[in-house]
Amino acid sequence: MNNIKTRFAPSPTGYLHIGGARTALFNYVYAKHNGGKFVLRIEDTDLERSEKIFEEDIIESLKWLSIISDEEIIRQSNRLEIYGSYIDKLLKEGKAYYCFCSKELLEEDRNRLIAENKKPMYAGRCRELKPGEELLKTPHVIRFKVNRDSSASTVFKDLIRNQLISVDNKEIDDFVLVREDGIPTYNFAVVIDDALSGITCVIRGDDHVSNTPKQIMLYNALGFNAPEFAHVSMILGQDGKRLSKRHGATSVNQYKKEGFLPEALVNYLIRLGWSHGNDEILSMEEIIKYFDLKNISKSAAIFNTEKLLWLNSHYIKSKDPFILIGLINDITDDSQSRLNVDIKTAAIVDSLKSRSKTLVELRQKLDFFVNETIEYKPQVMNEFNFNENDLVFLKSFKEFILGLDDKIFIKENALESLKVSIESIKNEFNDFLSKKGWTMKEKAMLIRLAFAGEKVSPPIYEIIFALGKERCVKRIELFSGYLSSIKIYNSKF
């Protein structure tokens, strides 16, 4: 009966990026799988770089991904007294010490060691110092006194590799616990908070493995039980380098704006490094049901937008068109461009959803329907050789549209009745064509150009329904006029 508790502890020094989102996701689903708790902690001890807007972005982005903290969110900046009491304890017990070395001096040391091809480490000048009250009034930091016994090493088990990682203490610096300004450093604050919050398992990025021995030493020095550790590999860009801005979109919020669904991002991120047999499509519920640290990959993974797009199109396809309209409106800043929530818009969205990989793409494809006027682009129109017969057809087609029963176009906001309408338009239209001895294949492109001004559009019956009689007729007339005008133009030469 061990109550699992995990956490995600980002520093608010940037927007939530996909690497962080994946780490948060792993922590969240691991806790949920085990019936445990997941908590969020904001590590804002770097006063220089932390910003409130980043904190808000992180919380919002996680919420969008359905990753919610089970407890009130902790901010390290509110806990300075707590850290103070523990530092006093370490100082009193001789496990930490004051260091008065100037930054300039340390910089010199470092440069010298690097020049000598040695590992840059603190020389330990102040290790045995017993500072008097006067000296304590001068600038200083507090360092941890690492056990320097010649054979001492620090060992921990990594749950991802399922093996022990051992680091010789001589590789570990007497690292700083409290800065000159009195603010604790990451390695110190993280241990206090994880211990006090009762975190049982720390799942974090690979880049923290070298911090883990330091933290274990602190757990031991403070008399806390250390949690378990699981270091997940990092996400790399297409070039195999660490993911950064130059690889394109990296923040979760940016993906939202570009028309990705949270389900798709969650599904993609969890599969990037974790697997459950051959399953590719996984809902949050399924992920929680099956998730296991044992099935996390040890190696770094390259972020592949193609697969994310595939997942996104999958989730778009499976959504109700009315819901899609809402989602598109959610990411539309300009109130002028908002979509109407009605059956006609839904009809086009329903048709376009299997043709779009993102919500943004879907919205763009909707332009021909939303905009009142359509443009006849020369680069599109020049590909066709129009003739008199086309005008004859359009005239006849207009009559057909006008002759359609008005009842076909009046529908409740129900997708089922929509299908019936489209079916009857299809039947009527096929009758019309066969009576005239025309075929769909030869006439479809002309109609498409008239209605959409593009070579690509949703199926014609669906457009007829969505546009309605009046707009159809208007577009046929405009297009006929356009054809006549280019005919006149051509005849001059």
Add this chain to the structure above:
RNA sequence: GGCCCCAUAGUCUAGCGGUCAGGACGUUGCCCUCUCACGGCAGUAACACGGGUUCGAAUCCCGUUGGGGCUGCCA
């Protein structure tokens, strides 16, 4: 440079001593078809290299190479 970690197709991965090395994205071809998609079918492509251990190695061990991380009073 030092320390730590990693290594199956272009990419994500399954595999856990005996498999025709499986799936997915991508890509190619075909079918469907009013366009484009969707969908269906088929194809393409991998165990980094070298030593061991073993009757037998993608799987275990060692080395090489390659990649990543850390080496801050950042997290």
